[in-house]
Amino acid sequence: MNTTDAINRNASKGTDDVRGKTIFFFGIVGMLFLGWIIFPFFIYAPVAQPVQFSHSTHAGDNVGLKCVDCHSYDKDGRFLGIPGTSKCAGCHSHTIGVSDEEKKFVDEYILRHKEIRWVVYSSQPENVYFSHATHVKVGKLDCETCHFGHEFTDKLRPARFSRISGYSIDVSGSTLLDIPSTPSTGMRMDDCAGCHNKRGHKESCIDCHK
Amino acid sequence: MTNGNQVKSLTGKKHNFGMVIDVDRCTGCGACMIACAVENNVPPGPVDATDRTGITLMRVYKADNGMDFPDNESVFFPVSCQQCEHHPPCVSVCPQNAVEVDPATGIVGQIPVRCLGCRYCMAACPYHARYFNWWDPVWPEGMERSLNPDVSLRMRGVVEKCNFCFHRLQAAREKAAAEGRDEIKEGEYIPACVESCPTSAMTFGDLLDEGSEVYRLAQSNGSFRILERLGTGPKIYYFSEREWVRNIAEKDPASALKRGATTD
């Protein structure tokens, strides 16, 4: 057997090894990227709000509204959520600002007495029970505790719903690591439970699951 | 999770809800069964459902004194989940913690979304008070609009049971919270079956509250519980002035056989 032949063969075997390892390494990185970043990005379908609304304008110094001025309760303590357009019409019976969105809102909804089909970011699954009254009035929580930063938003971001489960990203969580990616996320079971644990409330499943 | 010492109810004080059913007043009309089904979004069974496969979270049994006419007397026992207090047979058997006793109210809660449908709890319950969803829930066209929004629907393949209309407690708590109260008032929360009973045979309330009617009745002479000997501490009490009725609760089932009762 020729010695140089053997050496050459060994050398080429060495470069093959390196190439194989490199491909393997980048393959792993690529798959992780795909699975952890690309896939979660595409699994959620964005749904834009029908009308834009600026919380910062309404809650800011100019107008000076409080959260409860619009988001209130009925006599049984049930949270009424987003107010109907009749409430808006109190000020916006005709266009009072300069924005195109407002004009669209007045023309298409107020003048036609139509309700807006808001896309709800955090509508919980059917089996979840949540009481705003209990948390706010008995628990003495501020709105900002859970909806931190919402009053400062100038625009309504598109809601993102999972293409598989249909649940909003705000409910199912956006990352695999337990870190909420935007301030207003954190409406998953673990978020509720974490807060309750922190405050020393021990409860059973039926307290929140109906 | 169910360690009583650590409990701090979300809305103040600890309860132990229970019920007393005066079987002398029960006419066996079944209103409680209907009210329960309507309140809790129990779907109407399909045509091939039987009394053994349908869902009746509250079920009325008939018993008699075994005598021939004219001495024959009968009695009705509305039996729902007995909300056992001490080691409920269904809680410890559930492999995935879908059943637990709510320490703040003493109510045995079952979470259908956690349920795998293994039905071990059904086999464990001596009262046969647990029901399995053998079919997909289907309502006649249009009837689904009458569903109660406070109760979630159960899918096919899970077990469900009575939870003393826990959603009514939630609603009462919410109302109290809106009014700035920590605590619900007596009578603000009663389950649908109690509400519907036309002869007022059922009394519901907090067994820890010594001033309550339910406490008085539960402690009274004629009160008894079914299968108390098993030591599970059921929280549904029955009441009867008649001794033979009170004896039925603990009677050996085999004694009925000796009388020649049917075994089908």
Place this chain on the structure above:
Amino acid sequence: MLPWVYGFTWQTGNIIFLSIFYSVVAVILGSFSIAAIRAFRDLKPDRLDEIRWHFDFESLPEFAKVCRHAFTGEVNQRVCRNGFDCRTCKVHSKITGVPRITKSVYSEGEIPFGLKISANCLYHRGHTWVRVESDGTLTLGLDKLAEGLVWSQCEADLPAVGTRLHVNGTGWYFRKEASRARVLSPVDGEVIAVGGRKEGFYLKVNPGNDSDLRHLLKGLEVGPWMTSEVERLEMALGASDGAVSLADGGVLLDNIAANYPEQGWEDILALMLLES
């Protein structure tokens, strides 16, 4: 299940139950991974040969594993547990240490079933013979029984000159279409020359300095061994539902394979060559 899963509590029962579970899982996965890693490391020709022989030997029926000393009557009944490698066998060294008292029915040179046994050859249990040449090299060949079994017109994958052989490792292969039978190497050493079909399949091997041939059969052992092997062959032929039976005292045909339909022949050849 895990501390960060909702509902997890640090109760004693929980900790005991889960730690037992995790230990079980760890043991299962751990031992499986060890097996996988070891298997990966085993993927070297020499090691694979070793494993193959270990497996083949283990799969041999007990009667095919009779100790060489039982052939000569030095021990009454004994089954080899050492993979036919007498060099490391304690029993062998003990027995060879004492003078021989034999009860063998065959004396040297007698030929059962018409099979020639050469007195100056050493025999391996895998039906090869070894002849020590005057220059110290070894010549390896197939014995008469195996020769008679080899397919006609089959090809032999003989090792390249320079290949190192190991005892009970791969000597060479016989191949015909998809079938293949492996000939065990009877000795350690380096191949220095090969002979093909015309020369009757032989290898010349340089055994190196520490040549040890104690494990090979010789003299009185060969006859009884060959007899028992013929019996084994007869049984294997029976297994293939073959019609021909080797009546005692008959003579093996030179090319038995030719008289049998080909399928199943690989099995018989392989079985006789100690492959399972």
Place this chain on the structure above:
Amino acid sequence: MDRNRNNGTKDIRLVARGVNRMPFGKFLYLLVPWLIILAIGMYAIFLCLAKGLNQTNMDNRFAFGVWIFLDLSIIALGAGAFFTGFLVYILKREELRAVLNSAVVIGFICYSGAILVLMVDVGQPLRAWFTFWHPNIHSMLTEVTFCITCYLVVLSVEYAPIVLRNKKLKEVPAFLAMQYELHRIMPVLAGVGTFLSFFHQGSLGGLFGVLQGHPFAFREGLAIWPTTFFLFIISAAAAGPSFILLTTWIASRVSRKRLVSDNVFALLARISGSLLVVYVMLKSIDTLTWLNRTVPSLGLSGIGFFLWAPFNIWILFAEIIVFGLVPSLFLLFGSGRLRTGWLVASSVMVCCGIVLNRFVMTIQTLSLPTMSFDRFMIYTPSWQEIAAFLFVVAYGVIIYSLSFRYLRLFPQEIEMKVN
């Protein structure tokens, strides 16, 4: 000459060397009925999964039906796998190597079959992982789930080298190395398997022993387990070898070959017999304690449970005496003397006894009334339930037949030809 072997299909290349197997055509022909059953069973399973458990005749009272009963039975019968492994690898009873591979295959079939049926039996199979994610450690079912899953993994790892030893597969170097290395770790797995089996066989007994709501099944505890925990372990360990004996005999009859030596049969019989004697003794003590202490303390008469036709007192008699004591004595004292036929008949009785015991614990428990105004109920399984179970039987027969044909289940087979 039987031309079939030689002119038949190429599948003969997969058959182990040195053994005869029937021609492929005949093999396939014999499997056809089982394949048909398999197909019908698959359809039944499809119905149950697609339309729900309303396809069964189970109801709110008979929450556990024929599936749970048969699951318990086949898991008990599959105990031969762990027990043989334990005897071979831990107690070094090398004689039992002759049936070890077969026992592993039987165990694999029984456990995978049982899990398959369980997956159909639960209402929401896709939530099966909940038990792992949110386990309630106080539930016997949790213990069963964990142990059975782990043990099926162990059995699969034990089965793998048997498969990899197939004549063709082992020609792949990686497979050859893998089967060798897996074989080396086998004692560890046998140990783990024994541990797991011990617990889940027991937990299956505990499953019913803890039912305080059903005095018929309820048993008082030793440590944290009811007595049925221990009775199930011993009965499964006793029935396992009997079932191995039985299946080996069947395989040998069907293939018309001797597969193991008679002393292996005798040893299996002796093991089964001696364990069964212990079991019958403990079971009798347990029954007497239950009748005289547990039940009266609940204000019931023990005999009251046996007044409901068709489950009269005969069932107790049959379970303990006819299918317990009698075969145990046959197996124990006859292992060396009796002909194999007798041992096989006794093994059949042992298996029947175990099945009857599991029947009593599941079906009879649920059929008895608990409240005095309650009814005694019986239930007849629907065809879907029967078919789904027969699916597992057919699956088992097919897997075993394939394994028998292509893998080396009985290492003594070649030797047995000589004698």
